[in-house]
Amino acid sequence: MIKRILVPTDFSKNALNAVRYALDLYKKINCEFYLLNVFRLDSYTTSNLLVPEPGSTEYENAKAESEEEFTKLLEMIALHQDNYKHTYYTISSYNFLSEALEQTIANKDIDLVIMGTQGASGTKGVIFGSNTVNTMEKVRECPVLAIPKKVQFTAPKEIVFPTDFKSRYKRTELKYLLEIAKIHQAIIRVIYVNKNMDLNETQEKNKQLLKEIFETVDHSFHTISKKDVADGITAFADSRKSDMIAFINRKHFLFGSIFSRPLVKEIGYNATIPILALP
Incomplete structure (x- = not known):
């Protein structure tokens, strides 16, 4: 089965680094890579009532520039890794990034998005760009x-x-985490960070379910007594030199903690751990 991976790029060094990471992470897997560049027109602002149309000189010049950068990117990819398992498609889109992502994910049946945390305008001291x-x-x-x-x-x-351990997990939610772990024979370290280390009956049941889901990969469970969840996660990962942090992206769980400003300041712009958000 072919995996379809979407990689947004602004042709910055960080975006190129994300492309290389994607190619290496799925080196052994048959993949279609969709490289997406959202281009903008310098003279157009949101206050301008005239939206540039395809066919106009300004629009076509901007699109041609995007396509030219893609030619260079594909040449660099060929030098980095000539992999017969991988095929590449480029998309130059005049759009907002969020809308272009939404459309491409739907139209191309995308399995996974891989992106850098800062683009060409990345601000020093901020790891996760807006x-x-x-x-x-x-x-x-x-x-x-x-x-x-x-x-x-x-x-x-x-x-x-x-x-x-407050929510019941489904195997479908965790399939990409399990897939990465199996491809690279990685160990999954399940950590529970809480000042109160005891689990209630519901949490114990959900922990048992997670054990069953992870039974096909090497895994272990760890409990950390710490008031701040984000601090506990990063301290654990840093101390063990872990390679990735993965979590279920639920509105009520951890997302705000992981990406809050205090954590960004703590791990700084030299962070070394990729983050996998599972829907």
Whole structure:
């Protein structure tokens, strides 16, 4: 079965790094990579009532520039990895990133989005750019994997999976996490971070269910007594030099904690761990 992966790019170094990470992560898998560039027109602003139309000189020049950058990118990809299992498609879109992502995910039946955490306009001191955070928050049709700026690919051998055990998990929610773990023989470290370390009856049942779901991969359970959930997750991952953090992206769970400003400041712009948000 062919996996379809969408990689947004603004042709920055960080975006190129995310492309390379994607190619290496799924090196052994038959994949179609859809490379998406959302181009804008310098002279057009939201206050301008005239939307540039296809066929206009300004529109066609901007699109041609995007396509020219794609030619260079495909040449770099060929130098990085000539993989017969991979095919590439480029999409130049005049649109807002969120809308272009939504349309491409639907039209191409995308399985996974992989993107860098900062683009060409990345601000020093901020690891997760607004585009990345918005994408991880809004995309619900497929997982989103965010690759920090300076992460060079190494096969993930340990993936941290934080949980509060308050919700029942479904196998379908975790299939991409399990897939990555199986491809790279990675260990999943399930961590529960809470000041109160005791689990109630519902939590115990959900923990048992998670054990059953993870029975086909190497895994272990860990409990950390810490008031701040985000601090506990990053401290655990940093101390073990883990390769990835994965979590179910539910509105009421962890998302706000993981991407809150205090955590961004703590791990800084030299963060070394990709984040996998599972819908």
